[in-house]
Amino acid sequence: MTQNTLEKTSASLLGLGAMGTALARAWLAAGHPLTVWNRTPARSTPLADEGAKVADSAAEAVAANSLVVVCLLDDASVEEALAGTDLAGRDLVNLTTGTPAQARARAAWAEERGARYLDGGIMAVPPMIGVPEAGGYVLYSGSQDLFDRHRETLGVPAGTVYVGRDAGFAALHDVALLSAMYGMFAGAAHAFALIRKEDIDPASFAPLLADWLAAMTPAVHRTADQLRSGDYTQGVVSSLAMQVAGTPTFLSTAEQQGVSPELLSPYFALMRRRLAEGSGEEDLTGVIDLLIR
Template identity: 75%
Template sequence: MTRTPVANTFDDTTTTTTSADKDSLALLGLGAMGSALARTWLRAGHPLTVWNRTPARSAPFAAEGANVADSAADAVAANRLIVVCLLDDASLDVTLEGVDLRGKDLVNLTTGTPAQARARAEWTEARGARYLDGGIMAVPPMVGVPEAGGYVFYSGAREVFEEYGDTLGAPLGTKYVGADAGFAALHDVALLSAMYGMFAGATHAFALIRGEDIDPVAFAPLLGDWLVAMAPAVHQTAEQLSSGDYEKDVVSRLAMQVAGVPTFERTAEQQGVSTELLAPYFELMRRRLAMGSGDEDLTGVVDLLRGRG
């Protein structure tokens, strides 16, 4: 099928390309994310078949131009490209039980682990279909809003990613991260893990000032700007991991940083704040120092988490 790119399909002033120029697809799952995806594909002119376990969720999409399937099997039968956005991996088993996938292309946007994605790829290929896994780096309000910066990691069958690039890129940006089907989920969880670590630090910071005559609203820009300023440190960590030289370009030696830890602990105690969010990291820093790594940066902590320290 020849595809005609459309500039800014989300701008009402833009002429929409006819659906004849667009891939048709089936979407299984109309939760908050699935609904946002469905509406964006419809606005972009893609012929869309939808199915949801609770039929009431599907009804509004008929008025918006979607075909509503009575069953998952019917939705799959009517399309070659099948996108699933369900609660979890077990839900996918239930939804596709007994469904004929031969000759289909299955794109799985259901949140799962790397191991589940790899197993699902084998499961899909055994049923005569091609598989692409996706990890969504966005929340529903970001879907269909290019300037919001949301995107999806994809891994698995590269030919599927390339064939449906325009279609997959209509709701959110796309980043292909490898033929290993588990890599999308791994990238997804890795980035979200870093996010929660940042939230933990921010939570501790707000707890320290809580109860003082410090306005948290006035404090927030200082905290946000500081986190942004520190973010480039990830590049140095990556370079040290790649080279194996953890002492290269070190600005703040591990020995110096560990020497400062008691100040953080005493401050928390004086402010009546638990150190439970930071204590595990401080303990890892101390363990790495005890190994004689005082001239390193903090990169060696990665090896401790991998059980190599």
């Protein structure tokens, strides 16, 4: 073991699914002493060969280091794995995907047991972990002191973005960003469906689609400015009235191509509703207000 390794923060990692294993390998490659635990022991064997210490139980893993990282299936799995463990004095970083409410409840749960708590939302897939140029990062919320203390270690597998003291904010940002991603995927699915029956090579169409989506993404900044100011007519490029007037063309084209409009129709319905209730000179930002219950 080198002097450089001895100077690195040691940690315990609970959960060795695809993401947990990727996290473990990144920390081991960077020289961080690591204790790992997984409900299925066989998953630990390859990491043991790479230098990890394998704990026989979650309690043993928690006891091994002050920094404890959890990356399990869901919040119920966290509850089960940590039941009966001594968390007093531990720095608990929970990278398990969950809801904002679950994160807040888990933070209170951890604090009642004497642990400091940080919640995380991983904006990456396993192949992006440990590869800085891939652009993956992890959102963190909760104790800022805890984040600052372990920022360097937490930054080894992927970039770090601290989003606030509210423990639920990382999960909220995570779901919000992924929701936008699925909306983009839905639009892309509809686009590919439209050309599916034609003599159009999807591989030739894909660069046009990718470039168009990239060209449209700066619009989110205009939306944010409009929401902040409350003026939805600020900087409008294509008015709500004009866009609503164009929606029949999209629906007719889908019908002619034999494509279901079910991915577009709900959004178009919201656009029409906003037009009926608001100003035709607005941007599409008013649709957001219709989604708030």
